[in-house]
Amino acid sequence: MGQGKEVKTRPDPKVEIQEKGEIFFFYRPKVDKDEARGPDDVQRMYIVLRPESAAGDRAVEEKQAPDSGKEGRKHRHQGDGGGSGGGAGDKEEGHQGGHGKEEVNVVEQPLLRLVVMGKKSLPDPAKHGRPYWGYVELVTTKLQDIKDALKEEEYSTATRGQHRRPAARALGEGVYRILRHESGGRRAPHTHLVYKLELPTRGDGEPQDALNVEPEASFLVQVKNPDPPSGGGGGFRGLQSKRRAAFPAHLQGAFGSRRYAPADPPDLLNYEGCELLLIAASDDVEEELGLELEGEVEEGEGGQGEEQRAAGCSDLVKMFGEVADVKPLLSGSWD
Numbered sequence: 001m002g003q004g005k006e007v008k009t010r011p012d013p014k015v016e017i018q019e020k021g022e023i024f025f026f027y028r029p030k031v032d033k034d035e036a037r038g039p040d041d042v043q044r045m046y047i048v049l050r051p052e053s054a055a056g057d058r059a060v061e062e063k064q065a066p067d068s069g070k071e072g073r074k075h076r077h078q079g080d081g082g083g084s085g086g087g088a089g090d091k092e093e094g095h096q097g098g099h100g101k102e103e104v105n106v107v108e109q110p111l112l113r114l115v116v117m118g119k120k121s122l123p124d125p126a127k128h129g130r131p132y133w134g135y136v137e138l139v140t141t142k143l144q145d146i147k148d149a150l151k152e153e154e155y156s157t158a159t160r161g162q163h164r165r166p167a168a169r170a171l172g173e174g175v176y177r178i179l180r181h182e183s184g185g186r187r188a189p190h191t192h193l194v195y196k197l198e199l200p201t202r203g204d205g206e207p208q209d210a211l212n213v214e215p216e217a218s219f220l221v222q223v224k225n226p227d228p229p230s231g232g233g234g235g236f237r238g239l240q241s242k243r244r245a246a247f248p249a250h251l252q253g254a255f256g257s258r259r260y261a262p263a264d265p266p267d268l269l270n271y272e273g274c275e276l277l278l279i280a281a282s283d284d285v286e287e288e289l290g291l292e293l294e295g296e297v298e299e300g301e302g303g304q305g306e307e308q309r310a311a312g313c314s315d316l317v318k319m320f321g322e323v324a325d326v327k328p329l330l331s332g333s334w335d
Contacts, residue, residue: 001198001296001315003052004175010290014182015192018055019266021106023195024048024316025172025213026150026324027120031163035335039121039210046168047115047134048146049176050315051106055265059107063139063270064245065100070272071140074148097226097239097273099246104141112146113269114138115276122212123219123280131222131277133236136245139270143319151323170329172213173199173316175295178221178266191262193278194218194285196293199314205332218282218289222260223268224275229257238275245271 003020026046029036036042054061066072104111118133138149152167174197182189196216200208208214226244238244251268255261263269263276282288296313311317311330328334 004295016180019178021051023176026168029166045117049113062267064098069098097245098271125283136274170326198295200332220279221263222277225255245273
């Protein structure tokens with residue numbers, strides 16, 4: 001559907017757009033379950049971000065080297081090598097997170113991030129200030145990598161035999177912005193992730209409501225320092241050190257001596273093993289930031305006809321419809 005557009009509704013809102021793109025939400029039922037009927041049946045919740053332009057409408061973003069992390073392992077198994085790209089490849093086989101760097105033109109090829117939410121939901125908008133932890137599981141320029149991560153899969157274990165991991169279910173599709181906000185006073189500039197849903201068109205349904213996927217929302221985003229200073233509490237344990245991102249020096253420098261820093265630049269999110277906190281800020285983006293997001297789908301009264309029309313131009317359905325169940329997306333109901 002595209003990245004939509006933003007409209008400033010106040011004379012001089014102190015916001016600076018750092019990234020624009022599409023956002024997709026998914027959940028996966030628990031292992032060996034045929035369906036999910038409520039949040040207790042959910043194994044994981046995913047956010048997929050597809051940047052389509054960077055700050056100043058630039059087309060180029062920096063990401064991990066293609067031979068690092070899961071991205072590199074997948075491509076080596078597929079026999080395409082992944083190229084050197086400035087990464088360490090097999091040299092750092094003990095390190096599983098993203099490292100190295102390459103530049104990607106997001107207009108010429110897709111850049112996709114798969115984020116896992118630890119609490120299997122977005123932050124509750126009524127509980128401002130409570131952080132929800134998540135991490136970037138996969139960064140890739142290959143659509144098939146994300147499809148493989150979302151599809152149904154059978155596997156076996158030595159102790160419990162054969163198991164089935166159900167396919168992911170599509171939960172929402174919309175447009176997003178990552179922006180720098182200067183609210184004034186003593187508060188330092190910080191980063192927001194804001195989004196507005198285009199599907200489901202009738203607003204939040206049962207699964208959307210249960211997993212806190214509001215029709216629109218704003219979250220503060222903080223990235224955890226993968227190499228934090230010694231001493232003091234870390235807030236949460238998070239990933240094992242070998243799974244954490246290893247940022248290039250210029251990105252690692254954004255942390256200074258801090259344990260957390262804003263997602264500024266958003267290139268920080270282009271590294272597998274990047275740990276982040278989402279903190280509910282508002283479910284009314286315009287009131288909070290003086291910015292109104294507009295998607296590519298016009299708002300209407302809902303109904304089956306409108307859902308089908310929207311599905312026909314849905315990028316989520318086109319990209320992931322063959323591997324993910326789209327019923328929750330189109331109907332606003334559980335499986």
